[in-house]
Amino acid sequence: MSGAQGCKCKKSKCLKMYCECFAAGLLCNDGCRCVECSNDNGHVEIRKQAIQDTLKKNPKAFEPKIAHGPTDGKVCGLSWSSARPPCSDFLQ
Numbered sequence: 689m690s691g692a693q694g695c696k697c698k699k700s701k702c703l704k705m706y707c708e709c710f711a712a713g714l715l716c717n718d719g720c721r722c723v724e725c726s727n728d729n730g731h732v733e734i735r736k737q738a739i740q741d742t743l744k745k746n747p748k749a750f751e752p753k754i755a756h757g758p759t760d761g762k763v764c765g766l767s768w769s770s771a772r773p774p775c776s777d778f779l780q
Contacts, residue, residue: 694720702727703738705749710738713750 694717695708702709702716702725709716709727715735716727726734742749 694718695722696720697722697725699723701725703735705742711750 695702695710697704697707697720700707702720702722705711707716707722707727709720715729716722716725725731726738728735739750
């Protein structure tokens with residue numbers, strides 16, 4: 689979470705995918721303003737179980753959401769002059 693201020697979770701204990709830190713695979717830190725956090729070094733087993741439960745539901749849960757090209761950082765190589773809009777395969 690480079691440049692981010694940290695999460696502000698109130699009810700999830702930072703163990704759900706809508707927690708910025710948890711979704712990024714990171715522990716909560718001093719920049720977070722969460723309540724009753726379990727995404728820290730003091731709750732290793734609970735956090736590990738939450739990760740396993742999340743991966744059972746969605747095996748790709750912690751993978752990057754956008755696939756970037758090998759060199760240019762673009763999502764795909766299509767242009768607007770193509771028959772389909774650029775990157776339409778990724779938007780499905």
